[in-house]
Amino acid sequence: MPLLSVQNLRVELKTRDGIFPVIDDVSFTLDEGENLAIVGESGCGKSMTALALMGLVPHPVGRVAAGQILFADEDLAQANETRMRSLRGNEISMIFQEPMTSLNPVYTVGEQIAEVLRRHQGLGDKAAWAQAVDLLDAVGIPNARTRAEAYPHQMSGGQRQRVMIAIALACRPKILIADEPTTALDVTVQAQIFDLLHELREQTGTAMILITHDMGVVAEMAERMIVMYAGRRVEDGPVADVIATPRHPYTRGLISCVPHLTETLTDERPQLTEIPGIVPSLKTFGQDNCLFAERCAHASDQCQSGRPQDVMMGTQRVACWHAETIA
Amino acid sequence: MSDQTQPAERASSPLAETVQMFMKNHAAVVALVVLTCIVIGAVVGPFVYPNDPFDMVWAPFSPPGEEGYIFGTDYLGRDLAAMIVHGAQVSLTIGLAAAFMSVFIGITIGALAGFYRGWVEEVLMRFTEFFQVLPTLLFSMVIVALFGASLVTVTIAIGAVSWTAVARITRAEFLRIRELEYVMASRSAGAGNLKLMFGVILPNAAPPIIVQAALMVGTAILFEAGLSFLGLTDPNVVSWGQIIGSNRQYILDAQWTVTIPGLAIFVTVLAISLVGDGLNDALNPKLRQR
Numbered sequence: 221m222p223l224l225s226v227q228n229l230r231v232e233l234k235t236r237d238g239i240f241p242v243i244d245d246v247s248f249t250l251d252e253g254e255n256l257a258i259v260g261e262s263g264c265g266k267s268m269t270a271l272a273l274m275g276l277v278p279h280p281v282g283r284v285a286a287g288q289i290l291f292a293d294e295d296l297a298q299a300n301e302t303r304m305r306s307l308r309g310n311e312i313s314m315i316f317q318e319p320m321t322s323l324n325p326v327y328t329v330g331e332q333i334a335e336v337l338r339r340h341q342g343l344g345d346k347a348a349w350a351q352a353v354d355l356l357d358a359v360g361i362p363n364a365r366t367r368a369e370a371y372p373h374q375m376s377g378g379q380r381q382r383v384m385i386a387i388a389l390a391c392r393p394k395i396l397i398a399d400e401p402t403t404a405l406d407v408t409v410q411a412q413i414f415d416l417l418h419e420l421r422e423q424t425g426t427a428m429i430l431i432t433h434d435m436g437v438v439a440e441m442a443e444r445m446i447v448m449y450a451g452r453r454v455e456d457g458p459v460a461d462v463i464a465t466p467r468h469p470y471t472r473g474l475i476s477c478v479p480h481l482t483e484t485l486t487d488e489r490p491q492l493t494e495i496p497g498i499v500p501s502l503k504t505f506g507q508d509n510c511l512f513a514e515r516c517a518h519a520s521d522q523c524q525s526g527r528p529q530d531v532m533m534g535t536q537r538v539a540c541w542h543a544e545t546i547a
Numbered sequence: 548m549s550d551q552t553q554p555a556e557r558a559s560s561p562l563a564e565t566v567q568m569f570m571k572n573h574a575a576v577v578a579l580v581v582l583t584c585i586v587i588g589a590v591v592g593p594f595v596y597p598n599d600p601f602d603m604v605w606a607p608f609s610p611p612g613e614e615g616y617i618f619g620t621d622y623l624g625r626d627l628a629a630m631i632v633h634g635a636q637v638s639l640t641i642g643l644a645a646a647f648m649s650v651f652i653g654i655t656i657g658a659l660a661g662f663y664r665g666w667v668e669e670v671l672m673r674f675t676e677f678f679q680v681l682p683t684l685l686f687s688m689v690i691v692a693l694f695g696a697s698l699v700t701v702t703i704a705i706g707a708v709s710w711t712a713v714a715r716i717t718r719a720e721f722l723r724i725r726e727l728e729y730v731m732a733s734r735s736a737g738a739g740n741l742k743l744m745f746g747v748i749l750p751n752a753a754p755p756i757i758v759q760a761a762l763m764v765g766t767a768i769l770f771e772a773g774l775s776f777l778g779l780t781d782p783n784v785v786s787w788g789q790i791i792g793s794n795r796q797y798i799l800d801a802q803w804t805v806t807i808p809g810l811a812i813f814v815t816v817l818a819i820s821l822v823g824d825g826l827n828d829a830l831n832p833k834l835r836q837r
Contacts, residue, residue, distance in 0.1 A: 274735050280665065309736030316735075321728040326561060326750040336736050371561065387736060 222249035223394060223427055224273075229287035229297075231265075231272050233502065234280075241506045242268045242282070244451040250395065250427050257430045257442035257459065259474065263499045265451040266431045270397045272297075273429070274314055275304035291395075310340040313388035317400040319381035323372035329383045330356070330368030333390055340391045355386040360416060378409035385416065392424050399431045414441060435478045439463055447471045450500055450511040457536030467538040469516045469546065470495070510541065518542050568829035575825020582818040589635035598629040600785045608801040621790070621804045622797050630785045631811055637786040638812070641702050642768035648706030649767075650760045653713025654749070660714070661721025662744050668718070675714045683708040684773060691779040698781050705770045709763060716759055720752035754830035761823035765816040772812050787812050 231243040243265045250256050258266050271277050272284055275296060289296040291312070296304070308314075316322040324332060333352035337343045343351065349368070356364035359382040372380055381401065388396055398417070402410035414437070421428060430441055438445055438459055446456040447470065455468040466472040473495035497515035504511060513523035520542070528539045540546075570576060598604065603624040604616065611619040611627075618627035660671040687704035694700045724730065725748060733747045772788025774780055780789050787808040794804035 276731070276734060305737050305739055307737075308734070314732075314735040316728055316732055318728050322732040324729045324733065324747055324751070339737055384732070387732075 223252045223254075223291070224250040225288075225290040226269075226273070227288045227290065229269070229272060229289065230285045231268055231277055231282055232285040233282045235502060237503055240502045241285070242451050242502065243272065244506055245287075246448070246451070246453050247287075248446050248453070248456065250429060252394070253421075253425045253427050254444065255421070255428045255430065255442045257432060257438040257445040258448060259432060259435070259438055259445055260448035261433060261474075261499050263502075264448045266433075266448055267399055268451075269448070270314065270399050270429065270431055273395075273397060274308055274312060275299065275301075276308075306340070309336050309388070309393070310391045311393050312395045312397065313391070313393040314397040314399065315381070315384050315388050315401045317403050319377050319384055319404060322384055323380055325372055328369050328371055329375065329380075333368075333383070333387050336387055336390045351390070352386075355390055356383070358420070359383070359386045359389075360412075361386075377405050378412065381405060381409075381413055382416065385413075385420070389420055389424060389426065393426055395429065396421075396426045397429045397431070400433070401430075402437070403432075403434075410437075417441070433474075435463070435475055447474065451505050452511065453539065454512065455536060455538045455540075457534075461535050465536075467533050467536050467543050468512075468540050469518055469542075470512050473515075510539075518546050565829045569825050572825040572828050575821050575828070578818040578821030578825070581814065582822055585635065585815055585818065586639065588632065589639050592632035592635060596629060596632045598626050600625060600630040600633045602626070602629075608797065608804075610801070611803050611807075618807050619801070619803050621794050622801070627790070627804060627807060630790050631787070631808060634785040634787045634790060634808065635811070637698070637784050638768050638771060638788070638815070641698060641705065641771045641786070642764045644702045645705035645709065645767035645770070646760055646763040648702065649710035649763060650713050650756070652706065652710040654717050654756065656710070657714040657717025657719075658721055658744050658749060661718040662725060662740070662748065671714075672718070675711050678708065679711045681708065684770075687770070687774060688777065688779055691774060696779055696781050698784065701771060701774060701780055704774070705767050709766065709770070713756060713759055713763070716755050717752060720755060721748055724748045724751050754826075757830065758823050758827045761826055762820060765819035765823070768812060768816055768819075 226249070227247050229243055229246045230241050232239050233242050246265075246269065248256070258269060260266050268277070268282070273289060273296070277284060284297045287297060291307075296307070299307075323329065327335075330349060330352045333355055334343075334345070334348035337348040337351055338345070341348075353364050353368050356368055361367050361379060361382055367375075372383070375383065385401075401417070402413050405413065417428070418441070420426070428441075430437070432438060442459050444457065445459050445462055447454050447462070447468065449470050455462060455466070455471045462471060463475060466475050473493070476493045477495065479492055495515055500511055500514070508527045509525060510516070510519070510523040510528050513519040516523065522541045526541070528541045530537050530539050531543050533543060604626045605614050605620050605624050607620055607622050607624040609616060609620045609624075611617055613619060616626050616628060618631060621627055621630070656671050656675060660668040660675075687708050690704040690707065691700055694703075721744075730743060730747055733743060738747065768787075771780070771786060772791065775786050775788035776792035776795070778792055780786060780792075790808040791805050791812075794801070798805045
């Protein structure tokens with residue numbers, strides 16, 4: 221049985237022009253200890269999916285309109301706020317994109333870790349502080365004992381992200397959601413953070429949902445991936461298969477956008493490709509057609525008139541009318 | 548290992564930095580010294596200078612210095628120096644208490660409005676605007692006139708009309724800070740609404756509120772002076788404004804009976820304003836730096 225099972229999730233946003241689904245009929249599962257990546261351009265509903273799992277869809281603009289989020293037989297979409305509060309940071313944790321602004325500037329980092337421990341584990345002041353220092357040490361902050369008394373502005377971006385990871389993993393959650401955890405960091409620091417996440421996940425057995433638009437990161441970190449477009453799941457499957465043989469034209473586009481290094485810098489390189497156009501506006505979300513059609517080279521009348529059904533192709537599930545013909 | 552090269556410096560707290568910044572503003576430091584002297588004078592003054600301010604000690608309208616009465620006497624022959632010393636306590640107490648009250652009301656209303664938004668905000672801000680458009684002096688006069696002139700009613704009257712600025716500042720800060728990522732991060736770590744409001748957002752909203760509160764002590768003292776000038780004050784206690792008010796008819800014959808308490812108010816309020824200004828400087832650039 222999967223640890224987390226999201227079924228037909230639909231999240232609606234209320235705008236001046238009406239109500240539109242930012243997440244439209246998305247289903248996926250997450251097994252214990254598994255590493256799942258959610259991929260897509262900005263505005264595809266990746267982050268909103270994460271917020272929905274945490275019960276943090278911005279109120280009252282957004283709401284979970286339909287679907288289930290089953291976590292250990294409990295539907296989180298129906299759970300009340302008190303219950304969600306006891307899960308957040310305890311069973312399900314989240315790391316955010318911007319380590320520079322994700323820590324509270326007026327408290328020491330040690331205090332911010334200790335607070336989570338006091339809240340969820342009922343530890344006393346001393347025990348929580350001692351464990352906070354241990355956690356800082358575990359995430360690779362040197363001189364953890366003195367650095368625990370530092371304020372966030374006295375730390376570098378990479379160190380702050382390490383602190384965020386320490387906070388997120390303090391209560392040994394079952395699920396860690398990482399929303400573009402390294403986008404704001406230097407490339408060298410990115411690699412360190414991913415090494416750290418790898419290592420900590422091996423120790424704690426935490427399952428991870430990695431939200432990213434970086435295919436390199438996906439290939440490095442995840443076992444399974446979901447590609448999202450305009451609030452819908454367009455393709456999912458094992459990372460190796462999807463990257464080797466992307467079935468959906470959008471996935472294909474995403475993968476061909478990644479520049480490849482050549483052995484010598486002077487070698488002729490293929491021109492970088494891009495997917496023409498942009499993600500459609502929220503107003504078109506929820507329409508009964510293929511929302512990618514207007515950017516797709518393979519689009520036909522069928523794409524404009526009907527919503528593509530999921531097709532299984534080997535290990536991959538694809539939502540495209542032409543999946544078989546263009547493969 | 549680029550993110551680990553930073554030396555393990557000794558952490559300097561925000562408080563230490565604020566003190567450092569404050570020390571750079573010389574006017575504020577001087578004002579703080581003056582203010583400290585005034586406060587100490589108000590606290591220990593009545594013991595050092597125990598003359599009863601209501602006793603008739605010498606002929607009325609004696610100019611300062613006569614018979615050892617350094618500030619002279621007022622129209623009833625009372626020792627003006629004793630009145631100033633005893634009045635300091637009353638003026639400062641009312642100033643502090645009224646400022647405390649308006650900060651308390653203002654933060655509560657502003658925090659609820661800024662945090663919950665929606666109809667809560669609508670109702671609370673209309674309520675605030677209602678108080679804002681009331682003519683403040685008139686409204687507080689009505690309160691004192693209705694409930695009698697005592698120190699408590701005067702304090703309440705001042706607090707009730709001056710909390711709106713704090714409420715608006717608090718709400719504005721809450722509106723800004725509630726959208727910041729660390730609030731979402733705290734929420735995602737399981738923090739409840741109360742914790743978010745008063746443990747996460749309020750400490751970050753504190754600097755402008757502290758500055759406003761400091762300035763409010765000054766305006767509350769002025770307000771009290773205004774009310775007691777009009778005779779709306781407890782007749783059994785001396786306050787600076789009351790000295791001015793009771794001697795105002797004799798300003799041409801004995802200007803010192805009005806000038807000296809007036810100077811006391813002026814110096815105190817100026818010192819408070821300068822300290823508030825210094826706090827503003829000390830607390831703001833640090834926010835920018837972050």
